[in-house]
Amino acid sequence: MSDEIIQIETPFQFNEENKQVFEELIGRYPVKEAAMLPTLHLAQRQEGYITPAVMRYVAELLEVTVMKVKDVVTFYPMFFEEPVGEYVIRICQTLPCALRDCKVVLEHLKAKLGTDVASETNLAKGTTDDGKFTLMKVECLASCDVAPVIMVNDDLYKNLTPEKVDEILAKLAS
C-alpha cells in the first residue's frame, strides 16, 4: 500500500492573541471537544484554510483524534481545506434570491471575475488567477427581504444589480 503518512513539516500553532482567545473559549464548555467549531473558525482566520497541521493542532488542543476534526471540517461548508482568495464571495442561490434574479448577478460575477463557481471539494475552480477572489454558492443567507445578496468575507451586500456588483468589485480591487 501507499503507506506514506503525511509528514507535517511546519507545525501550526495559534499566535499569542489567538491563544488567549482559545483559553477563554475552552473555559466555556464542560467538554473540550465542544470548542471545535469556534476553534476551527479561529484557526481558519489565522491560517486562511484548514491544513493537516491545523487539524493535528486542533485535535491535540481538544484531545480528540485527527479524524474527528477532519470529520467536522468536511461536514461544514464554511471550513476550507484549500487556499481561497483574499475575498470570498458567497452568493445566495436559494428560492427567495432566485425569485429576485440572483442568476443575473451570478452570471455577471462569473464574467467579471473570469472564473467558475467553486465546488466544496474544489475551491480552486472558483478562485481567480490572482488569488484575490473566490466565488462560491451558498444556501440561504437569511436576507431574503433584500435579495439578491452576496456575502464578501464578513460583509453582506444587499439588493444587488450588475451595476452594484461592479461597484463592489471595484472597491475591493482597489
Added chain:
Amino acid sequence: MVQEKRILYEHLDVPNINTFDVYRQHEGYTRFEKAIAEYQPDDITKMVMDSGLKGRGGAGFSTGLKWSFVPKDIEPRYLCCNADESEPGTFSNRYVLEKNPHLLIEGILICCYAMGIETTYVYIRGEFTLGKKMLDAALKEVYEQGYLGENVHGTGLNINIYTHPGAGAYICGEETGLIESLEGKRGQPRNKPPFPAVEGVFMKPTVVQNVETLCNLPFIVGNGVEWYTQMGPTYGDGRFDPPKPDPNTGTKLYCISGDVNEPGVYELELGLTCTELIEVAGGLRGEEVKAVIPGGSSAPILTHYELDTRLDFTSLTLAKSMLGSGGIIVMNETRNIVDCLLNIMKFYAHESCGQCTPCRWGTPWVRDIVQRIADGEGRQTTITRPKFGVTESGRWGDTGETEEIYEDLDLLESVANNIANVDTMTWNTICVFGIAVSWPAVSYMRKFRPEFEATIRENKLVTLPVAEATVPPEENYAYQQRFIPKEFSELQETTED
C-alpha cells in the same frame, strides 16, 4: 388594512438600541427585574404555559409544556438558544441579533431564572458574523452591568451566556442537530426519545428555544398573561369534546419575500390571512398570486385558492401546511413551479446531513428527478387500451381509449413519500428533515400537476397561466378538506346553547 403590531420589533429602529444604556431607557431589563422581584421560577413557567406561547422556530410546540418536561433534579441544565436561522425565506432573527441583542439577552435571563439554568449557549449560524459581533458586544456590556456572571445583582443567581458560531449547516437548526454541533461534532440529529429536555447537550436536560420565542418572554412577564393572550386567535381544538382551547396567541415576526413590493419582516398578530399579509407587504409584484409558501421552504405550498388561509399554527396545520418559521415566499404568475421546486430540492439535497438512509439517498434522488423533468427529460408514456364502442366510421369496434402516464411524476411522489409520507404524516427518517423534503415535493407536484405535465410533454419548462397551472381544490387529494378552525369562544357559545 391590518396594522402592524410591533412588540418584539417596537424599538428595533431606535438608534443605538444595541447599547445597554439606550435599551435601558426603553424598559430594558425591567422585565427581568420584575421577574426576579415578583415571581418564583415556577410562576414564570406557569405564565408561559398560560400565555399559550408556541415555539417560533418551526415546530410550534408549546413552550410552557416543553419546560415542564425538564427534570428539575438533574444539574446542570442548559439553555440553547437557536439562532441558526437557515430556513429559506426566514430572516427575522437576524434583525434581532444585529439591532436589538439586549432583548434576546433579557429573554434568556428570564428563561434561565424560570428553569434554574446557569449556562446558555446561543448557537448563531456562522454566516451571521455581524449578528454575533453585536451580541458579543451586548453581552460584554451586560456582564459589566452585573446582569450576568456570578451572583446577578445580589440575587444569588449565576448566569452565563456564551455565543457559539455554526459553520454553514442547515441541519444544525434541528434541535438535536444543534446539540450535536454544539458538542463539536457533525450536526447529525439524534434519535428521539430521549428528548433534549431530558437528555440534551452534554447529556444533561436542555431547553432549546428559538430567538423569537425567547424574545417573547420579557413581554409576557412585563405585561402579563392576559394582555398577551388577547393577541391572536384561540381556536377550539375539535379533537376533544368539549373542545379545548388551542391558543395561537401573540404576535409573529412574519418574514415576507419573493414577489411582493415591500419584502421584509412584519410583526403582526397571529391569524391574519395570506391576502392580508401580502397587502401589508406593499401588495403583489405582478398581476396575480400563483403560489405562496407559508412557513419557510419546507412548508407545503398554498395555491391561489387558499389565500384566505389564516397564517397561524392551527389554521395552517388544518390546511395541511405549516406556519413553520414564518417565512412567507410569494410567487406571481410568471413563476414556474417546477423550477421553484428544483431550487428547493437542490437546497435540501445539499443540506441533508447524510446520517440516515432514506434522507441521504432519497433527497438527491428527488432532486435528480425534478432536475430531469426541468431539463425536459421527464418520462411519459401514452397507453392505448382496447375499448369496445362506436368508432368514427359509425360501426362497432375498438375505439382505443388512451391514457397519459407520467412515470416520473408517479416516481417523484413515491420516492418522496418513501422518505416521509405526507398523507399519513409518518417518516422513516431520524429527524423531520425527511418531511421537510417530501412536503414541498409532493405538494407542489399535486397542486400544480398541470404545469409538471406540460413540462414533461413539451420537453421544456412550460409556465402555464395561474388558473390552468393549478389543480382546483374540489375533489382533489392534494388539498386537505377545506376546514377553517373556529374560535374557541364561538364554540363555547354553541355548546352552551
Added chain:
Amino acid sequence: MAFIKLNDLEIEVEDGTNIVEAAKQHGIEVPHYCYHPGLSRPANCRMCLIETYAPPPGAPPGTPAVPLRQLATGCTTSVRSAPPERKLDEKYDAIVQTDSPRVIKAREDILEFLLVHHPLDCPVCDQAGECDLQDFSYRHGHDKSRYIEVKNVPPKKDLGPDVLLYSTRCIVCTRCIRFCDEVSGSGELGLINRGSHDEIDIPRSHEGTPIQLLDNKLAGNVVDICPVGALISKDFLFKSRPWFMEKANSICSGCSVGCNVTVEYKTDGLYRIKPRFHGDINQHWMCDDGRLGYHYVNSDDRLQLPLKKIDGEQTTTQWSDALTLITEKLSEVEADDIVVIGSAQGTNEDNYVLQQFAHDVLKTTQLGLFGQQPGEEHKFPQFTIEADKNPNTAGARSILGSANGNVVLEGDTLWEKVAGAKVVYLVSGVPDRALEDAEREALEKVEFLIVQDVLPSAVTELADVVLPGTTFAEKDGTFTNSTGWVQRIRKAIDPPGEAQVDWEITQQLAKQLDGEIDYHFAGEIANAIAENVEGYGDATHQNIGDAGIKLA
C-alpha cells in the same frame, strides 16, 4: 422478564432486550445494518423498522392498544416489564409487529434507497454469499430498482495495512467508525463530506495523503462487522468464495486470551480466521495478530517427515526409524538424566499424555514448559491482547505438574537443568521461536535432543531427531486461557505429509517402551484430565462442549 407479544407469539425476554434480539431469539429475522450487539445504536440505517402498539392517547384504561402512527426502530426499542396499570391489553409489556404490511413496505423502501448508489457488483465482490445487503434484498427487497439517475462513484481507498475500502459498496452504517471509537478507542475512522457524498475514510490531507492509517491491532474487525462488501481484508481479497470454505469452531492460538474463532478452510489449507462471540472472553472481537497469524500453518516449509542427524546433517527418515532411535537412547540413560519439556502451544491433551509418558514410563519428575517468548500487552477500551503469546500456558503448567512429585521448570532453572541433561524431549510447536544465547547454549550441551515441532526453527536445527507435529488447526483438544476457561479447538485440516498429532507421537513412544498409555481420541484424554488433574473435575469432554467451561 418482560412478557411481550411479537407478531402472533407470546414470548418472555430479559428486561432491556431490544426487539431485534428478542425476535432473533425466537427465530424471527428483523433485518438490520447499523445495529451491532457490540456497538452503540445510532439507528441510522432505518432497516429494522417495526410497528409498536400503545393505547390511544387519552383513552380510558382497558382500551385495546393500537399501532402507533410512527414506526420505531427495533434496535432502539427495548422492552422492560411494566407495572400492572401500564400493561397493554392487560397482560403484555409490549406489543410489536415485525411483519405488518406497513413494516414490510418500509423495509422494501429502505432497501431501494440502500441500493440506489450501490454498484451491484456482487460477481466480483468478496462479500457475496455472506452479504447482508444481498440476503436482505433477496428476502425483503424489491425485485427491481426504479433508479435511473447517475450513481455516485466514490473512489476505492486503501485504509491501512490490511483493510481496503470499496466506497461504492458502502451503505454508511458507521459500524466501523463506532468500532474504532468504542472498542479499539483509536478513532482512526470517520465520515467525510455530507449527505449523499458521505464516505468512510481515515484522516487525509485535501490531496488524499493519509495523516493516520487504520493500523490498530483490532483493525481487522471492521471487515467482519461491515455488513456489505465495502471493507475488505487484503489478506483474504479474491482468495475464495465463502461458500466454498468449510468452517471449524476453534480457539485462537495467538495469545492467552483464548478468543473464540471460526477457522475457515479448504482441503489445501486455512483461508481465514474470524472471531466468534463469547460473552466472557472476547465478545465479538479478535486481534489482527491472531487473525493473520495463521499463515505458518499453510507454509510449504512445514515438517512433513521425521528428521535425524547424521554427521551433523539432518536428513529425513521413516517414523519407525526415528521412534526406534529415540527409544533406544531413552532406555540407555537414567531417569534423572532425562528432561521432558511440554509446550504452552500444545493442547491440554498433548501435555497430559506427555506428562503421563514422563511420569509413568520414563519415571522422571523433571518436566519443563516451553513456549513463545512474551510479547507486548495491548489494552483497548473493550479488549486486551495479553503479553503471554501462548494459548495454553495455564493449562500446560497445571497439567504437566499434575502427577505426584512432578516439578515444572520454566525459564532459567529449566535451561540450567537442560544443560546438565543427557536426553531432552522437547515438544515445541511454537512457530518462529528465536532462541536466546543461554537457551541455545543449554540445548547445544544436550547429548541427545529430540524436538517435536511444526516448522524448521532455531530449535529444530539443534535437534538430533526432529518429529513433525501438528498445529492448532490439525488436531482436536482443549486450551485453558489465562482466566481459566477451558475451551475446545477442533481439527480443520489434515496435517501435512506424515506429521502427526503430538499426543499420538508421545503415545507411540510410550508404547515402544511398553508403557500403558492407550487413548483413541482427544475427548478420552479430556475425561482422564477431569479425573486426575486438580481443578479440572468439571472439565469433562461433555461439559466443555461448544461454549467451554470456566474452572472454579
